[in-house]
Amino acid sequence: MLYSPLNYQGNKSRIVDRLLSLLPQDVSSVHEVFCGSAVFSFASAVNRVYLNDINIHITDLIRYFHENDANDIIEQADNIIRQYGLTNTFYEGKNRYPEHGHEGLSRYNKAAFNRLKADYNIDKDVAKLFVLSIYGFNHYIRFNSKDEFNVPVGKIDFVKTLRDKTRAYCSVIRNKEMIISNYDFRSEELYCGVEKTAVYYFDPPYLITQAPYNLFWTEKEEADLLSLIDGLNADGYRFILSNVIESNGKQNELLCGWMKKYNVKHIYRQYLNSNYQKKNKSNADEVAITNF
Ligand SMILES: C[S@@+](CC[C@H](N)C(=O)[O-])C[C@H]1O[C@@H](n2cnc3c(N)ncnc32)[C@H](O)[C@@H]1O
Incomplete structure (x- = not known):
């Protein structure tokens, strides 16, 4: 378990141990494309982590904690x-x-x-x-x-x-070799020259939940991401995709159809942080999808 002082919305602290149990032993580097506060990469035993987020302010904070x-x-x-x-x-x-x-x-x-x-x-x-x-x-x-x-x-x-x-958080971060970038997830730079022993971890904004960074995430971004992951799979790369397929009565049908060809692990929990103002909180169906 690793808690970040940033309490970043949608951070993976509460489920990080379950996600890490999916990580193979032979991983040389983790590429976290939507890193936010990067709880997954930092809590992992992998030393070399590539952290990307389109938001330069969150990566400024990570650099600050690292240095x-x-x-x-x-x-x-x-x-x-x-x-x-x-x-x-x-x-x-x-x-x-x-x-x-x-x-x-x-x-x-x-x-x-x-x-x-x-x-x-x-x-x-x-x-x-x-x-x-x-x-x-x-x-x-x-x-x-x-x-x-x-x-x-x-x-x-x-x-x-x-x-x-x-x-x-600082004591964990300081020991990592970290490469930070601020590309859109579709940028080629994130996928060039990466060794096959790497693992990609994707924790994108979720189509059917609420968080400030979800505003610019539409079905177009979702579809682009799923097809990009299909491409990585075809090229022999391993990935883990975190997402929520059901929340407060809403379903992500695009994802539900797509994930059938991969391995799906269900992790049920509530996003109390993101659903702060909701009176009738209901369980979200949170999943981790992998190709290994
Ligand atoms: C669910 S959060 C990640 C939380 C992270 N797993 C953690 O532990 O803190 C999703 C992140 O995706 C970033 N993001 C949104 N659109 C993006 C894009 N087009 N390309 C790259 N990152 C993006 C957001 O800034 C946000 O930090």
Whole structure:
């Protein structure tokens, strides 16, 4: 089990052990094409990992965790928290901030968070982005079309569990040999000169669930991805595809038809993080599809 301090939407922390149990022993490198916070690659025993995501901000954060010591990252975050006057209940205690209804700490942090957000949108300092991801609503890392971070304030601050996750994540990341890129998944660069002992791991946006990065994912992208994976299979490459075939009464029929030619492992769980506002949460049918 590996938890990331980013709590990235759709991250694979809760099911990573089950996914890793599918990974063959002889894998020389993992190519994670939709890496997000890359929990799968980092939790694996494979040393060389190729991480790609179209979102440069998430890979900036990964680089930041790779290149810096966890204690320095935590200290930098605490300095920013102090500088902007955000709450820090780890040091100050919770009693100092009586909570009103379901607001959590949001009313205490709103003004400071908005100042930090405005400054980050000018200087794009990755240490500030980490603090924004901690204090932002539902830990979203979301940008608008002008490339501005546009998440409102959330309810919690830099609690002990997030500090512990930062240390655990950094200690794993720092030992990896990592190659980062920011291509669209259809780019040839991701598939050139890759050895046959590699494994591709795909965890794309899901057609039938909700997350900020799902907005630009349509049936066209889904169909392109499935045909690209067919091509890799024909060329003798191994792959694992994570997805959800049923959620809240919706079915991904395209995927259901396509996956019949491969091996399908069903993993049932709830995406509480992505379905945060839904009152009637229902189980999603989450699958891992492989060709080995
Ligand atoms: C389900 S998330 C991956 C989560 C990841 N497995 C983790 O553990 O955090 C899907 C990712 O795909 C990325 N993405 C969306 N469209 C993309 C595209 N066309 N090419 C490459 N990456 C894309 C999003 O930015 C997002 O980070």
